[in-house]
Amino acid sequence: MKGTGENKQKGKKDQGGFRGLYFLTSVSILYVVMMILSPDKTASSISASGDLLLKIIPVLLLVILCTALMKYYISPKTVKKYVGSDSGVKGWFLAIAAGMLSHGPIYVWFTLLKELRDNGMSNGLVAVFLYNRAVKIPLLPMMIALLGGKLVIILLFYMFAASLIQGMVVKLLLD
Amino acid sequence: MQKGETKKGQENLWGSIIWASRSFSKSMPLILGVILLMGLFKNFISSEMLVSLFNGNVIRDTFTGAFFGSISAGNAVSSYIIGAELLKKSVSMFAVVAFLVTWVTVGIAQMPAEMGILGKRFTITRNVLSFALAILVSFATTITWVALS
Secondary structure, eight states: OHHHHHHHHHHHHHHHHHHHHHHHHHHHHHHHHHHHHOHHHHHHHHHHHHHHHHHHHHHHHHHHHHHHHHHHHOOHHHHHHHHSTTOHHHHHHHHHHHHHHOOSOGGGGHHHHHHHHHTTOOHHHHHHHHHHTTOOGGGHHHHHHHHOHHHHHHHHHHHHHHHHHHHHHHHHHHO | OOTTOOBTTBOSHHHHHHHHHHHHHTTHHHHHHHHHHHHHHHHHOOHHHHHTTOOSOHHHHHHHHHHHHHHOOSOHHHHHHHHHHHHHTTOOHHHHHHHHHHHHHOOSTTHHHHHHHHOHHHHHHHHHHHHHHHHHHHHHHHHHHHHHO
8 A cells, every 4th residue: 555655656746747847848839939929028038037047056056955954854753843733833933034034036945845844844834934935134125225114114014914824824724 | 864864775965965956856847937937027027018007996906916916027126126116106005015015925927836846725825815915915004104104
């Protein structure tokens, strides 16, 4: 029975890989169509994507390293203790702080979060981590300069509250 | 896994790094697809296009702001610049805040990657909730801002 479970898991992972290839193929086809309709803008899009890829490479390497260190040093028991369903207030604060401190595009963190979740992190705390990535501490001065300090303070207060509400609802629905 | 314990042939840190790289490489097609989509969004959706979509109706504009924040992608700084420009052009704060919040909390472009890695149910629940909460945050923020002015 265990073997069947493992095969199912492997099948799911392979399906995920194929889904990725289908998605990449679809986007490539979209590029071909856009290249015919608007060659200049599409060429700029390819250049912008290249720049973005170069920018995120260091973050990708950081995420791979974090995943490897986590796999090596942290046991599922520890993950459950700190960010599991019964981790309490400590888990919420850890997810909030980690979300705020993580940098780079959101999607590069998905694999690390999946690994943490497979080891016992609750869905609610994954959602809290992802929501709090919206608070970009290094960008705060720019946000204040463009939108005004008062608006930024009020907005961040409500976004922080919204992240907790989202975590609770996701926990209630999915954990 | 505890330090020193063997699991699936991993005996050292280097083994874990190779495992993590292999695991991550499976997500690369999704991530590359998202990066390519973002390049398209950046060049095909301009701030002028966005301004032309607001007509002064608070409810409609708030949902429009939330919708365009959801489908837009890229660095958050771009959303601050567009948001400041929208405010200068007298677009309501409800709409601008909804736009700013969904830009960073809802990700239509990265949805295929999120679904592929974290699962369809989680992704849909998280994004739908983020959209609804962005509307609430926009109302709460604007009302508080007006009350404190």
